[in-house]
Amino acid sequence: MEGNIAELGQYIGAGLACIGMGGAGIGVGTVAGNFLSGALRNPAAAGAQTATLFIGIAFAEALGIFSFLVALLLMFAV
């Protein structure tokens, strides 16, 4: 049980950073789910909104990617 305390912090921090990905998952799920419920109510209007759907998903997902990046930086770059 010997080791570097900085390395310990690095691993714990990387693990904690992954919690952020859960938030991105919730966000993407909310966007897609709401799109689906709206699309089933009015299927005729749904086709024109796919671009908006993808933009929404991309914005929600970006923050999860940031937390992934923080985890990667902690693991490999610090």
Next chain:
Amino acid sequence: MAKEEAGNGFNIHPMDQFEIKSLFGDGPIHWYSFTNATLWMGLAILAVVLLLVVGTRKRAIIPTRMQSIAEMAYGFVYKMIEDVAGKEGLKFFPYIFTLFIFVLVSNFLGLLPMSFTTTSHIAVTACLAMGVFLTVTIYGFYKNGMKFLGLFWVSSAPLALRPILAIIELISYFVRPVSHSIRLAGNVMAGHAVIKVFAGFAGALGIWAALPIISITAVYGLEVLVAGIQAYVFTILTCVYLNDALHPSH
């Protein structure tokens, strides 16, 4: 970098596949070195040129497979720009189409086994995103003059809130190139790393290796989807930013 070998031959190096190596000779990498990134970027450009030049050379009324792929890609981006940024955005069609087809082909080439994914490097995507950011900002000021700053002044909000909103809008505007580039690189890198981690499991499990191999196949299918979607998202966000430059008022 954490590279300690675990016992039992169970060592996973998911990030090794992204290493940039000089292809001719060892030694340090200079700006003129011919690396694997250079090779695969060159191959991507070659593939695009082949698709678009050879595909559209005959211009048959009944298109061949290659011609219809080229036409579909063209029509897809054309319609996207028209829908999101309006008719004025079509001025930027060549630029946006170049971005789309380059990112798409790089993503798909990266999915070939043993290949190198150029878009998994933030250096590559940051260059693309910085290009978009500078183009949009400069064009916004060129076209609208100081009215372009109206992008940050949310005139539909109560007056007391506007300065705070302006700061938030300003920050989110400057984060754009960061998120634009990291979204593409992060998605591609994460997917490839996941495949490598599963491959590491397969190496350690012996007879049970079939299980991770099945998962690799599934993840690979997902990656094909992600490669297309991320190219689409990169392009459509370019269109959204361009739309902001063309019509900056809130």
